Amino acid sequence: MTDQLRPDDSVPAAPELFTWEFAADPYPAYAWLREHAPVRRTRLPSGVEAWLVTRYADARQALADQRLSKNPAHHDEPEHAKGKTGIPGERKAELMTHLLNIDPPDHTRLRRLVSKAFTPRRVAEFADRVQELTDQLIDRFAERGSADLIHEFAFPLPIYAICDLLGVPREDQDDFRDWAGMMIRHGGGPRGGVARSVKKMRGYLAELIHRKREALPAEPAPGEDLISGLIRASDHGEHLTENEAAAMAFILLFAGFETTVNLIGNGTYALLTHPEQRHRLQEALARGDDELLATGVEELLRYDGPVELATWRFATEPLTIGGQEIAPGDPVLVVLAAADRDPERFEDPDTLDLGRRDNQHLGYGHGIHYCLGAPLARLEGQTALATLLTRLPDLRLAAGPDELRWRGGLIMRGLRTLPVEFTPPAQ
Structure with a gap:
């Protein structure tokens, strides 16, 4: 996708964005943008024009600026751009009223209702189930000596985990896996297929919410699933409509699994291509030292995180970001991947250092829209990586x-496949 600036002989030629070559390694292009055009109006492959924000300080400001709305209603879309600033199919399926598309006070109300499911205590209670799922998935391919870690491990782990958290019955979870698989392929696949998957998911969630409402006991049970908790909120004067409940379940599923797929996939790939850091982590795990695992996952989120650009924002009034004037209605995309490699904020930003301490990365956002599921994603990422490196110590790229x-x-940002080889564990 060619993106033209006014010619300037003193500035190197602008890199081409959003090509397949760019997707493989976008960081040199982002370095150019940070230096020469840190807030830049760009025509995206969809035809939509948006401002890309690439410096850390500007990104942090934009993520917390309430003049940048999450509601697409603030974007006066041209005809060619209609429906291209969100998840395909969510408008037709009436799934727009979720946390990624609304502002306060509705955002405040809905986030409060679902935040109870993602407290550190609730996530800690879920740790044994995440470990069980992790081991079960590795058991399926361990004796073979090879695997595609995306399709056989990184993808199914978070989808089954979030289904358990939501309260989707085990016998229905494979359907969710199929629908989710279509949804995460929308970047290079047919949007019509994605819309059909979204519609099927919407119909299923509506039916599940109805069934759970009919069967709900008078008092909440310990460890009650999230969908039941959303229903109780709507039944106790919190004004959560059925559409809101379905949209909330949908976005928690959508946002709660793809980020973790990419965290596990990107993180494993980074470790396998940085053997000194991988061995450093394996030695720490062998000593029973989990501190490097915790800082290491944060560094993997910074170095090559699962979310390349924050979701859409739209200016509600004139504002200035990084010295650039933004007009009302203009879309703004904060490039998290660029901000987290900003040398003005991070020392040696292109170096992977699992022990990095001063690491206030933006991998899960900032401000009121900070990722609600971040504690669960961190748990899954830490469990997945630690178990892989411990059970398959000579894991290597194939x-x-x-x-x-x-x-x-x-x-x-995520890999399509990650073929690996390893020595099968001794029987």
Whole structure:
């Protein structure tokens, strides 16, 4: 996708954005943008024009600026851009009223209702189930000596975990896996197929909410699932409509699994291509030292995180970001991947250092829209990586980096496949 600036002989030529080559390694292009055009109006592959914000300080400001609305109603879309600033199919399926598309006070009310499911205590209670799922998935391919870690591990782990958290019955979870698989492929696949999957998911969630409401006991049970908790909130004067409940369940599923797929996939790939850091972590795990695992996952989120651009924002009034004037209605995309490699904020930003301490990365956002599921994603990421490196200590890539392909979506950053080999554990 060619993106033209006014010619200036003193500035190197602008890099081409959103090509397959760019997807494989966007960081040199982002470095150019930070230096020469840190807030830049760009035509996206969809045809929509948006401002890209790439410096850390500007990104942090934009993520917390309430003049940048999450509600697409503030964008006066041209005809060619209609329906291209969100998840395909969510408008037709009446799934727009979720946390990624609303502002206070509705955002405050809905976030309060669902935040109870993601407290550190609730996530800690879920740790045993995450470990069980992790081991079960590795058991399926461990004796084979090879695997595709995306399709056989990184993808199913979070989808089954979030289904358990939501309260989706085990016998229905494979359907969710199929629908979710179509949804995360939308970057390079047919949007019509995604819309159909979203519609099926919406119909299923509406039916599940109805069934759970009919069967709900008078008092909440310990560890009650999230969908039941949303229903109770709507039944106790919190004014949560059925559409809101379905939209909330949908976005928690959508946002709560793809980020973790990419965290596990990108993180494993980074460790396998940085053997000194991988061995450093394995030695710490062998000593029973989990501190490096915790800081290491934060560094993997910074270095090559699962979310490349924060979700859409729209100016509600004139404002200035990084010296650039933004007009009302203009879309703004904060490039988290660029901000988290900003040398003005991070020392040696292109170096992977699992022990990095001063690491206030933006991988899960900032401000009131900070990722609600971040504690669960961190738990899954830490459990997945620690278990892989412990159970399969000689894990190695089964393809060269130039043979791997990255999904071509705008918001998320993740590998399509991650073929690996290893010595099967002794029987």
